[in-house]
Amino acid sequence: MGSKLKTVLLTLTLCCSAMVQAQYSAGFGLTSFHGANIDINRVGFNAFFEQPNSDIRTSYYRATFLIPQKTESNTQIDALDFGTQPQKLDAREIAKTSFFSIDGGQRVYFLNDYDIGFALYGGFHLRGILSSFSREYIVPDTIAVDEYNTQAIPRQYSLLLAFGVNVGAKYQLPTRGAINLDFTLDVVSRLYDPMTILGQEISPLSVSVNLAYRFDWY
Numbered sequence: 004m005g006s007k008l009k010t011v012l013l014t015l016t017l018c019c020s021a022m023v024q025a026q027y028s029a030g031f032g033l034t035s036f037h038g039a040n041i042d043i044n045r046v047g048f049n050a051f052f053e054q055p056n057s058d059i060r061t062s063y064y065r066a067t068f069l070i071p072q073k074t075e076s077n078t079q080i081d082a083l084d085f086g087t088q089p090q091k092l093d094a095r096e097i098a099k100t101s102f103f104s105i106d107g108g109q110r111v112y113f114l115n116d117y118d119i120g121f122a123l124y125g126g127f128h129l130r131g132i133l134s135s136f137s138r139e140y141i142v143p144d145t146i147a148v149d150e151y152n153t154q155a156i157p158r159q160y161s162l163l164l165a166f167g168v169n170v171g172a173k174y175q176l177p178t179r180g181a182i183n184l185d186f187t188l189d190v191v192s193r194l195y196d197p198m199t200i201l202g203q204e205i206s207p208l209s210v211s212v213n214l215a216y217r218f219d220w221y
Contacts, residue, residue, distance in 0.1 A: 032215025038206025045069040069102035095141040106130035125170040132163040136198040165189035
């Protein structure tokens with residue numbers, strides 16, 4: 004009888020232990036995105052879902068929206084007719100790009116479990132990036148605009164694919180949830196890029212920083 008009671012108590016203990024483990028998590032936070040040899044630095048927001056496969060291994064999916072970036076530069080535009088003088092005219096070029104991505108992969112936690120205390124984590128991921136590009140010109144009011152090539156480029160979209168690694172740290176809060184800080188390194192390639200955004204607006208080698216609050220459901 005005593006042996007059966009011990010078995011029942013052990014089973015209940017194991018069940019209770021399993022119940023206190025987080026079943027899934029969701030979070031949101033801030034993101035900054037930077038590229039090698041490109042001066043454009045982007046900032047925005049991220050939201051993610053994370054689910055444990057074990058105490059130390061999880062799968063995650065994250066959506067990132069970065070505030071559209073507008074850049075201005077000096078350029079020259081050409082006259083449409085050889086009889087127009089001057090043939091070239093100084094102008095301001097305004098280019099605008101947007102950035103939205105979804106990445107996902109697995110993380111392995113070290114030092115502690117997924118939902119216990121302070122832990123480090125790392126893993127690999129895939130990222131799909133949707134970016135748009137548009138351009139317009141600003142010329143002096145004294146110039147006949149219809150005599151020069153000032154045609155704006157309407158918004159066009161590019162689809163990029165990235166493969167990368169993410170490393171970070173997590174601190175479990177005394178109440179519920181955790182604070183996550185991670186860094187991702189992406190190698191970006193083009194799938195469809197009619198405006199050659201990759202290499203001009205987004206670097207083939209890019210780094211992002213993500214700071215987020217993670218809420219755990221049990």
